Amino acid sequence: MNAGTPGILLVLDGWGHAGPSEANALTAAATPYLDGLLADCPAVLAEASGTAVGLLPGTVGNSEIGHMVIGAGRPVPYDSVLVQEEISSGRMRSNATLVEVLNRLSAAGGTLHLVGLCSDGMIHADVQHLRELLRIAARFSVPAVRVHAITDGRDVADHTAAAYLGLVEGFVAEAGVGQVATVVGRGYALDKSGDLELTEKVSLALVDGKGEAIGEPQEALELTRRGDEWVPPCVVTGADGRPLGPVRDGDAVLFTNFRSDRIQQLADDLYRRLAGRGVTFLSLAQYDTEAAIPPLVHRSDAGGGLAAELAAHGVRSVRIAEAEKFEHVTYYLNGRDAAVVPVEEHVRVTGDVAPDYTARPEMNLDRVTEAVVSAAGRDDVPLVVANLANIDVVGHTGHFDATRRAAEHTDRAVEAVCHAARATGRWVLLVGDHGNAEKMLTDASAGARPYGGHTTNPVPAVLVPAPGQQVAAPAGPATLADIAPSVLALLGLAPAPRMTGRPLW
Structure with missing residues (x-):
């Protein structure tokens, strides 16, 4: 294996892919930085629903199974x-x-x-x-x-x-x-x-x-x-x-x-x-x-994934998210294991006021971004894992304009994180955990109405290489099960024995 390079795993919650339409709040948003990454960086669409992640055929993805599969490196039969x-x-x-x-x-x-x-x-x-x-x-x-x-x-x-x-x-x-x-x-x-x-x-x-x-x-x-x-x-x-x-x-x-x-x-x-x-x-x-x-x-075993490999090799990680998604980058990403891991640090970001997602679609994104940038500047932290919750949490309100603005706030946060990564010699792997904001209306055949639920659409997985890092374009098809093997490969580690996913880069 290569020596590996430190990096940032950035989960954009609810970041699904679909073509432009009157229902798509993501394509309606002004997101120049994300658009540039999708156009210029090695990217692939990953399946995040149905049997690809351990759900029934045709079942929409969700944050719980999404983060479990991202962490497990294999589909996990869902409850x-x-x-x-x-x-x-x-x-x-x-x-x-x-x-x-x-x-x-x-x-x-x-x-x-x-x-x-x-x-x-x-x-x-x-x-x-x-x-x-x-x-x-x-x-x-x-x-x-x-x-x-x-x-x-x-x-x-x-x-x-x-x-x-x-x-x-x-x-x-x-x-x-x-x-x-x-x-x-x-x-x-x-x-x-x-x-x-x-x-x-x-x-x-x-x-x-x-x-x-x-x-x-x-x-x-x-x-x-x-x-x-x-x-x-x-x-x-x-x-x-x-x-x-x-x-x-x-x-x-x-x-x-x-x-x-x-x-x-x-x-x-x-x-x-x-x-x-x-x-x-x-x-x-x-x-x-x-x-x-x-x-x-009883539930399936989701262990033996990313968290276990990081712990086995003594690789420190910092996990960062707002309260709404904090368990997802800790408990669920760790295979539904609440045990304290010595090489993990957890940062739970909270606000000063009760959330009003339509009035404040930015939520506490500035604090999350600040925490990510701070952790990225540490030499003792090879991996930073963060969830940007806005697109999903605001998308659940069914409010199109608020969700559009949430995507725009997310775009600026991603830009800040990528600038910090470049300055500290890190790669950034961005991935959605399930679709949501790309479909904000029900099907017209049923009478189009505001919709705040999840979708079966694939999600983007984009690698922003570290300065000087050479990576090939990923070969599809891909699923969320490929994310943990990719993270380990980028860190210079082999996939865990129980992982069935493959490194994309």
Whole structure:
């Protein structure tokens, strides 16, 4: 191997590729520096969705799997795939953990509470999984099932919650068991910022039946002016005016999201509130909660990747990101391993004010850039890893102009990082983790509406060589699994034995 050269791995979150269109906020943005890099530097389009990264065919990419595969150097079977395999094979119906709980509820007359995001965005949940769980509950004659529906508007187009609630009500009718007991937007239920006031409102609806009283689930959608994401906690009442679904002693709560990060704050809060009341907790897939919640499906091993190789060779790295993406450049990039690594330094960038992504699409990009430039100036740090979150986080708002401006801020940040890299003799490898901002409208055939979700588009991977560094143009096709081997090769290290990706440069 060559001695290698120090560098910077820069993940541009949500930086997907598509041709110019009225839906593409990236091509509408003035990004002269990024445009120049794409034109002049060795670049390739990398697949970041579907089976290329370990997802079901045709499934959009996401930040969690994107960073895991970037770090693992191989596709990692995602939790959604593992859950679907259990359902499709019929094994879920005989899952020992689930069967034990359902038999107990059937014998004791308890209630099964299903809590999760009701959409098919395939990033945090799939509403079809709820359908199968209702069917299984009916097979075991569970006397009562309550669905606590979380509306989306982020992973899927806004103002589609009515259709998804209708789908859930259809599943309930088909199974012959269940009722929708609460409805709440994901802005409350899936907060991951640590705003426990939002979480508390959801918990009070589920535990005490406190919230906006409604007679039918669809009525909840009339109570929001901020779209599906911010439907206030609503409690469905029966003919007697009493809430249908508070969790009672001896009941069971099953969280139906397959992704952990956004539901675990609610899961931990409910667990604490219901402690000592004989309530059983389960999760569809494995969660990273403080509480020990048994999963129905365990996750794949994503270790043995970039982080392990850097540690084995004593290569120091600095990981930098805003709070929204901090876990992605640390925990997920490290193969979902939270262990403290002596050769890693973590820089979590936070702001002084609460985020308003449409009003401040620059977020805290100046602080992230400053931290990257500072780390790049250190001789003891061969690798700097950073996530620029703006394109994705602002893109999720569905606000085209704000996302365009986020891309322009990102362009200036990339320019500053590349100038610092040149001054310190470093290469810069830029890569998207999934598509987003290149599609800000739904398909015209369905009636074009603002869209803030992810896409199946490929992402650019661009190498800005260090001064004097000679590299060949990469040969396609490429996937995110090729990024870790490329980083190691540029550092003068061989790919890890478990990596199936290949160095692009």
